[in-house]
Amino acid sequence: MTDRALVVVRAGALTTVQDQGRPGHAHLGVPRSGALDGPTAALVNRLVGNPPGAAVLETTVNGCSLRPRSAVTVAVGGAPCPVTVEGRPVPWGAPVRVPAGALLDIGTVVSGVRGYVAVSGGVAVDPVLGSRSTDLLSGLGPAPLTDGTVLPLGTPQAPPARVDAAPQPAPPAELVLRVTLGPRDDWFTPAALHAFTSRTYRVSPASNRIGLRTEGPTLERARPGELPSEGMVLGAVQVPPDGRPVVFLADHPTTGGYPVIAVVRPPDLPAAAQAAPGTPVRFVGTRRP
Amino acid sequence: MRVLPVGDGALLVEAASGEEARALHAELLRRRAEGTLTAREIVPAARTVLLDGVDDPARLTAELTAAEIPPAPPRARDVVEIPVRYDGPDLADVAAHWDVDTREVARIHAGTEFSVAFCGFAPGFGYLTGLPRHYDVPRRATPRTAVPAGAVALAGPYTGVYPRSSPGGWQLIGSTDTVLWDHARVPAALLSPGTRVRFVPVGRS
Numbered sequence: 001m002t003d004r005a006l007v008v009v010r011a012g013a014l015t016t017v018q019d020q021g022r023p024g025h026a027h028l029g030v031p032r033s034g035a036l037d038g039p040t041a042a043l044v045n046r047l048v049g050n051p052p053g054a055a056v057l058e059t060t061v062n063g064c065s066l067r068p069r070s071a072v073t074v075a076v077g078g079a080p081c082p083v084t085v086e087g088r089p090v091p092w093g094a095p096v097r098v099p100a101g102a103l104l105d106i107g108t109v110v111s112g113v114r115g116y117v118a119v120s121g122g123v124a125v126d127p128v129l130g131s132r133s134t135d136l137l138s139g140l141g142p143a144p145l146t147d148g149t150v151l152p153l154g155t156p157q158a159p160p161a162r163v164d165a166a167p168q169p170a171p172p173a174e175l176v177l178r179v180t181l182g183p184r185d186d187w188f189t190p191a192a193l194h195a196f197t198s199r200t201y202r203v204s205p206a207s208n209r210i211g212l213r214t215e216g217p218t219l220e221r222a223r224p225g226e227l228p229s230e231g232m233v234l235g236a237v238q239v240p241p242d243g244r245p246v247v248f249l250a251d252h253p254t255t256g257g258y259p260v261i262a263v264v265r266p267p268d269l270p271a272a273a274q275a276a277p278g279t280p281v282r283f284v285g286t287r288r289p
Numbered sequence: 290m291r292v293l294p295v296g297d298g299a300l301l302v303e304a305a306s307g308e309e310a311r312a313l314h315a316e317l318l319r320r321r322a323e324g325t326l327t328a329r330e331i332v333p334a335a336r337t338v339l340l341d342g343v344d345d346p347a348r349l350t351a352e353l354t355a356a357e358i359p360p361a362p363p364r365a366r367d368v369v370e371i372p373v374r375y376d377g378p379d380l381a382d383v384a385a386h387w388d389v390d391t392r393e394v395a396r397i398h399a400g401t402e403f404s405v406a407f408c409g410f411a412p413g414f415g416y417l418t419g420l421p422r423h424y425d426v427p428r429r430a431t432p433r434t435a436v437p438a439g440a441v442a443l444a445g446p447y448t449g450v451y452p453r454s455s456p457g458g459w460q461l462i463g464s465t466d467t468v469l470w471d472h473a474r475v476p477a478a479l480l481s482p483g484t485r486v487r488f489v490p491v492g493r494s
Contacts, residue, residue, distance in 0.1 A: 023330065023342070029412045129477065183294065236295070253409065
């Protein structure tokens with residue numbers, strides 16, 4: 001019997017299992033979770049012959065090292081980084097065969113933040129509410145990987161893609177987020193609304209899977225007080241009392257009491273997953289279609 | 290009914306009161322069940338219902354703005370009973386806020402029928418309403434870094450039970466062994482919006 005499993009030799013700074021998340025349970029307080037850079041997760045899956053929703057590994061800055069117990073095909077994408085098998089360089093962003101017992105090392109990113117590692121057959125940990133994603137806000141799904149974790153793998157459904165390399169967007173030098181104002185833009189002064197869409201922010205090192213935190217001009221409220229808790233969407237730009245916008249990412253809370261000044265258009269969120277601390281951020285107002 | 294756009298695929302519907310929000314939530318669930326409303330998420334909250342993943346926000350906005358929302362249907366018949374020890378570290382503070390003694394806090398709390406207004410904060414955490422407004426209590430000035438799982442707590446007009454250990458700023462009045470969330474169970478959440486709840490006092494263990 002083939003032992004379809006992956007041994008985590010070096011877990012890296014923060015490596016989690018991610019798929020397309022568990023939407024549909026927000027009314028129970030369950031965040032959607034899922035890969036922050038969904039298109040890249042789908043791409044690396046396609047490269048190894050997996051369906052787009054198979055579970056992959058999401059790494060943070062310094063990659064991870066893995067040893068498959070049986071031969072597998074892997075593909076690494078997202079933030080560009082060196083990849084080696086048994087110390088020999090192999091292509092990034094393309095399907096790579098890793099023999100049983102060989103050491104696959106995903107190195108520190110050259111730019112960007114998050115790497116995505118698809119393995120043929122997909123990571124087959126037990127799903128929770130239909131998803132294998134690790135949710136760092138609520139603790140649902142598998143814990144972040146630690147050295148020595150053994151991950152079960154599924155059975156490959158299709159052969160790997162026959163490509164040498166697939167095009168991927170470069171991590172943003174400047175993060176431009178198109179936003180639609182509201183629903184609580186009336187909680188801010190005209191000066192704050194102007195500053196929000198005209199000044200430049202920077203990605204804060206306190207950013208995580210829950211939210212992209214920013215540093216920059218503080219946004220002054222037009223009214224004091226608290227908003228009764230209300231439902232929150234992916235991409236909501238919430239402004240806590242310190243006045244600095246936070247963009248809600250996949251592990252965001254399902255309800256919140258700080259006013260949402262605007263919502264980022266979903267196609268712009270994957271780039272937010274790859275914006276390193278210090279990256280300039282601009283919020284650009286758009287009209288509703 | 291005021292309907293606010295939220296990005297390009299969601300709507301936030303504002304109600305005038307918690308009761309109207311409950312009626313609106315029930316009506317939106319009914320419409321989704323009968324197939325006249327498409328929404329990936331219907332998230333009730335204190336005074337609003339969020340519709341996320343809707344097909345045609347502009348059309349739905351017009352429809353909801355003009356809609357007559359029928360009164361909320363009667364609440365579910367079944368009452369979830371949660372055994373509780375009224376032994377929380379903030380019981381005396383709450384008693385002081387209510388201007389009663391600690392036994393009376395337990396008596397009032399256990400004598401109230403609650404219902405889940407909405408969920409949030411953590412999977413399985415319900416915001417329970419039922420106490421009259423003059424029993425509102427503020428959050429603690431300094432939140433605790435760790436509130437144990439099963440803590441029964443008050444803040445503002447709400448009662449809640451912490452499904453797992455987490456930081457928290459609510460006033461802790463008691464504790465329960467009831468499991469609020471177990472993803473291996475169906476349903477995973479003991480409490481969901483609309484669930485009726487009663488706290489049953491038990492002796493200190």
